[in-house]
Amino acid sequence: MKPAAFDYHAPETLDQALALLRDHGEEARILAGGQSLVPTMAFRMARPSVLVDINRIAALAYTNVEEGELRIGALARHAWFETPVTPHPVGQLLATIAHSIAHAPIRQRGTFCGSLAHADPASEWCAATLALGGTLLLARPDGRREVAAEDWFHGVFTTAIAAGEILAEVRLNLPRPGWRYGFAEFSRRAGDFALAMAVVAMRVEDGMVREARIALGGIGGRPILARDAAASLVGRPAGADTARDAAGRAAEACEPQDDIHAPAEYRRDLVRTMTRHALERAFAA
Amino acid sequence: MTWVGRSLRRFEDPALLRGEGRFTADVAIGARIVRFLRSPLACGRIVSLRPPPDMPADALFITAADLNGTATIRPMLHRFAYRPVEQAVLPADRVHFVGQAIAAIVAPTAELAEDLLEAIELEVEAETALVTMDDALRPGAALVHGIAHGNVAVEGIVQSAECDTAFVSAPHVVEIAIRSHRQNATPMEARAGCAAYDRATGRVRLTASVQMPHMLRTGIAELLGMPESDLQVIAPDVGGGFGQKMALFPEYAVLVWLARHHRGDFAWIEDRYENLIASAHSRDQAHVLRGAFADDGTLLGLEADILANVGAFSAYPTTCGVEPLMAFAEYPGPYKVPAYSARARGVLTHTCPMAPYRGVSRPVITFGLERLMDRAAKAIGIDAVAIRRRNLVDAFPHQTVTGLTLDDASYVETLDDAVALLDIPAFRARQAAARAEGRYLGLGLAVFNERTGYGTPAFAARGMGIVPGYEVVDIAMTPGGEVEVRIGASPHGQGLRTALAQIVADRLGLAPDAIRIIHGDTDRTPYGWGSFASRATVISGGACQTAADKLAVRLRAAAATVLQARAEEIVLRDGAAIASNGSSVPIAALARQVHQRSDLFEGFNLAETASYDPAGTFSNACHAVIVEVDAETGHVRIERYLVVEDAGRIINPLIADGQVRGGVAQGIANALFEEVIYAEDGNILTGTLADYTPPTAAEIPAIEIHHRETISDATLTGAKGLGEGGSIGAPAAIANAISDALAPFGIEITEIPATPPRIRALIRAAQAPR
Numbered sequence A: 001m002k003p004a005a006f007d008y009h010a011p012e013t014l015d016q017a018l019a020l021l022r023d024h025g026e027e028a029r030i031l032a033g034g035q036s037l038v039p040t041m042a043f044r045m046a047r048p049s050v051l052v053d054i055n056r057i058a059a060l061a062y063t064n065v066e067e068g069e070l071r072i073g074a075l076a077r078h079a080w081f082e083t084p085v086t087p088h089p090v091g092q093l094l095a096t097i098a099h100s101i102a103h104a105p106i107r108q109r110g111t112f113c114g115s116l117a118h119a120d121p122a123s124e125w126c127a128a129t130l131a132l133g134g135t136l137l138l139a140r141p142d143g144r145r146e147v148a149a150e151d152w153f154h155g156v157f158t159t160a161i162a163a164g165e166i167l168a169e170v171r172l173n174l175p176r177p178g179w180r181y182g183f184a185e186f187s188r189r190a191g192d193f194a195l196a197m198a199v200v201a202m203r204v205e206d207g208m209v210r211e212a213r214i215a216l217g218g219i220g221g222r223p224i225l226a227r228d229a230a231a232s233l234v235g236r237p238a239g240a241d242t243a244r245d246a247a248g249r250a251a252e253a254c255e256p257q258d259d260i261h262a263p264a265e266y267r268r269d270l271v272r273t274m275t276r277h278a279l280e281r282a283f284a285a
Numbered sequence B: 001m002t003w004v005g006r007s008l009r010r011f012e013d014p015a016l017l018r019g020e021g022r023f024t025a026d027v028a029i030g031a032r033i034v035r036f037l038r039s040p041l042a043c044g045r046i047v048s049l050r051p052p053p054d055m056p057a058d059a060l061f062i063t064a065a066d067l068n069g070t071a072t073i074r075p076m077l078h079r080f081a082y083r084p085v086e087q088a089v090l091p092a093d094r095v096h097f098v099g100q101a102i103a104a105i106v107a108p109t110a111e112l113a114e115d116l117l118e119a120i121e122l123e124v125e126a127e128t129a130l131v132t133m134d135d136a137l138r139p140g141a142a143l144v145h146g147i148a149h150g151n152v153a154v155e156g157i158v159q160s161a162e163c164d165t166a167f168v169s170a171p172h173v174v175e176i177a178i179r180s181h182r183q184n185a186t187p188m189e190a191r192a193g194c195a196a197y198d199r200a201t202g203r204v205r206l207t208a209s210v211q212m213p214h215m216l217r218t219g220i221a222e223l224l225g226m227p228e229s230d231l232q233v234i235a236p237d238v239g240g241g242f243g244q245k246m247a248l249f250p251e252y253a254v255l256v257w258l259a260r261h262h263r264g265d266f267a268w269i270e271d272r273y274e275n276l277i278a279s280a281h282s283r284d285q286a287h288v289l290r291g292a293f294a295d296d297g298t299l300l301g302l303e304a305d306i307l308a309n310v311g312a313f314s315a316y317p318t319t320c321g322v323e324p325l326m327a328f329a330e331y332p333g334p335y336k337v338p339a340y341s342a343r344a345r346g347v348l349t350h351t352c353p354m355a356p357y358r359g360v361s362r363p364v365i366t367f368g369l370e371r372l373m374d375r376a377a378k379a380i381g382i383d384a385v386a387i388r389r390r391n392l393v394d395a396f397p398h399q400t401v402t403g404l405t406l407d408d409a410s411y412v413e414t415l416d417d418a419v420a421l422l423d424i425p426a427f428r429a430r431q432a433a434a435r436a437e438g439r440y441l442g443l444g445l446a447v448f449n450e451r452t453g454y455g456t457p458a459f460a461a462r463g464m465g466i467v468p469g470y471e472v473v474d475i476a477m478t479p480g481g482e483v484e485v486r487i488g489a490s491p492h493g494q495g496l497r498t499a500l501a502q503i504v505a506d507r508l509g510l511a512p513d514a515i516r517i518i519h520g521d522t523d524r525t526p527y528g529w530g531s532f533a534s535r536a537t538v539i540s541g542g543a544c545q546t547a548a549d550k551l552a553v554r555l556r557a558a559a560a561t562v563l564q565a566r567a568e569e570i571v572l573r574d575g576a577a578i579a580s581n582g583s584s585v586p587i588a589a590l591a592r593q594v595h596q597r598s599d600l601f602e603g604f605n606l607a608e609t610a611s612y613d614p615a616g617t618f619s620n621a622c623h624a625v626i627v628e629v630d631a632e633t634g635h636v637r638i639e640r641y642l643v644v645e646d647a648g649r650i651i652n653p654l655i656a657d658g659q660v661r662g663g664v665a666q667g668i669a670n671a672l673f674e675e676v677i678y679a680e681d682g683n684i685l686t687g688t689l690a691d692y693t694p695p696t697a698a699e700i701p702a703i704e705i706h707h708r709e710t711i712s713d714a715t716l717t718g719a720k721g722l723g724e725g726g727s728i729g730a731p732a733a734i735a736n737a738i739s740d741a742l743a744p745f746g747i748e749i750t751e752i753p754a755t756p757p758r759i760r761a762l763i764r765a766a767q768a769p770r
């Protein structure tokens, strides 16, 4: 056993889980798929003294479509998305993305909401939620609150979540037809966290881009929207030149980080190429 | 029809595949848990070291003070200006690298051991660490060890006037500086040991994940000053070694000390973090290589300046000379090199010590030499294949400029085979078409030879204080007619139980499943050196063959008595001893008679011993690879990987191909993926498998393998070693292929691993306005 000692609770309802969080305060951590939390505990980088395991809360294990939104419960596993969860093109986007997350066994356990709660800068789900303009639904002892994806990410592993809250659901917009999506990432080995990624969502009408969002991940402390690059697409024809220009803007505007896997300059190169690929894939969709 | 040459499935595999293997951690269940406190600093003075404040009564805290009287690890070389640096089992006053074991905690449970480990109070006064070879070689640099002036622990120099002349008069002098970054062999099973005390006999049984059980026993007995026969070392199933598990590590000495002094069972199962930072590293080398060439591409002389970062200590028994001196002696490779000058230095730094890793220096020297060949071909304006053909040794035996004898091999033929299989003209057309689309394909070749199966003389030439080499085999037939073969070698994944059984079976007219190869237990096997250096099939196999032949003589003599025939007319075939008149007796029945009716066979038994100690042999191969480089991301995709291998007689093609594939995978890791990275202060940044990045199955392409079988008389069985070749050829072939792909940018790969960021940096620099 590598982790420091901890107490373990496995509540069966969301209310029980919230009560446990309230009782134990800062000491307590949610355990979802465990694919990020358990390794950090094994290194003793995280040492919660209380774990609240939400895996038995059956009511959190769902994805469904309601009111033009895809609703993803806290126990929806990465692997669930490998086949499209909705016929809407977003379903296909999520399926493509799912295959890029970690390895098959990890995808059986790891959860979509856990990825958003953990907020790894290179999490695919985080970039996707940002690109799709998602909403995060937090359960708290006195009810619920909503946070827009754009307000969620504060920095490396830090989010807008407050003590005692559980991320109960993520909602992704399933807009009316006309929207297309694209995803591209670069990682050294199959299953590695990406060194850079781009997720794009755009509305194309009569061959012209009308609306666009580009989210970039893996390059800094948190996923970001490449607003200038996205704005530059609007009113331009869907095509290789448009993609190249916008990708160049995204690369110039971002501030990538340096680490042992990639110098900043290299990440910038990747942002350019991944943005271009993602845009071309969306155009071709 | 012989058993040798057949792709018999490995006897070892069913248990391993079913999860029924028996590894050290399986044996360790129930033992007290040992954890080591590891140095957080690369260099400094231990100011204070105190046990955890609340030590439970059933826990132990062990430091250098407890081990008082224990000797230091001090392997020896009697040549090459070797400085015998010493390593205390646990340091009393100074730390030398991040991860060095400083103290041990023993607790009844793993949880408690971890908790106590954290609570140890350690204070180290930091001093400036020398991390890179540049740091350590800088004039006036501090010394890692007082006895090694200039931080050079070992130095080989050969200066040749002929070589100087060649360089003065040669029309072409081509130079290349190469850099190979540091690797960890990363065996699937990390290090592990369990020392158990036997109260009845006072002996200790150390079960450990090691490659050289006999050597480990000798080394620990010397360190602890105990009778060697009071220690039994067992290497059970071992999950890979690749050289990393040859060394005598301090941790094992602590385990045996604990078992003796505290009369109990103590286990240390290393975790991945420890293995990555504190086991042994390798291949941290920088070379400058110069070749003098004639106009037709003939190599006239070779000069090498070799630097190897050997880390903070010298691994026992190979010493820290193993990398620099191998590069020094073997740089000329498969080529006719008429004149050679070289200087090789092993440089001490405050980093994890170097130990052999599959191929040792040969992946690096092949990278250097094969890049030099490509660069020379370009400079002279001849073809990359032609320059190799012109210079490869093609008449045998060949005496090399460094005094090695190259036995019969197929250097030119394997190259020709590879070239034919590749269809280079078709590739060049495809390459041109791809370039027109902005896609970059490249083809790379690497020809090399691999010194294998070498015995005492080769190690003695290095001046080793402990000279490994021979292997001894004891063979005996049971009354039931099975053959028990006890070997000193210690396989750990090579399938030796199967391959050696095939050799023995043929000599005795038995099926391989009647042959039991017994290994990895110092109580049950004759003294031997172990499995490393592509030697076991050759040396242990040769000894097995001789032992089996001697046993066959005995069986024929016994059969002669039973069948009333002359021994010379008896053959052993299909499980029977058969006389020329057709009468026969099953070998099993014969064995029972010899054992149980010894009155009929006076003074007779069915046991023999044989040993073998060959001078060595060279296997060889040509690797050829086609890659596609994405110029925007620097990503390298291997489109085709081809190996034409000649390891003499192939005992078991299935096993041989497995060895080649595993080696190539590690070579690809070396070429493209793996790098141990230190921060400037000597802290290590690659302590997880997310940061130290071995390729996964997804990154390893299909590997196409072709064999040639040149039978030289250098070995008894005709077999040559092939355990390391895969890893030797891959870095060079891949670096050449990437360089070919990126020729339009004028880029050449001189640094490995050639990671995407490195390749992109080269492309960016090439495209920058000048």
Ligand SMILES: Cc1cc2nc3c(=O)[nH]c(=O)nc-3n(C[C@H](O)[C@H](O)[C@H](O)COP(=O)(O)OP(=O)(O)OC[C@H]3O[C@@H](n4cnc5c(N)ncnc54)[C@H](O)[C@@H]3O)c2cc1C
Pocket: A029, A030, A031, A032, A033, A034, A035, A036, A037, A038, A039, A074, A100, A101, A102, A103, A106, A109, A110, A111, A112, A113, A114, A115, A117, A118, A120, A122, A123, A124, A125, A165, A166, A167, A168, A191, A192, A193, A194
């Ligand atoms: C080898 C490996 C490779 C990986 N590669 C990738 C990759 O390429 N891309 C990628 O995105 N991820 C990758 N991961 C991480 C993986 O996707 C995780 O599963 C994911 O980051 C976290 O989800 P989880 O359900 O496992 O969360 P856990 O590990 O259980 O929890 C993570 C954190 O989030 C908190 N948390 C979890 N759920 C909630 C909730 N509902 N409400 C509030 N807080 C919560 C926990 O308290 C904890 O702090 C990899 C992991 C491994 C081990």
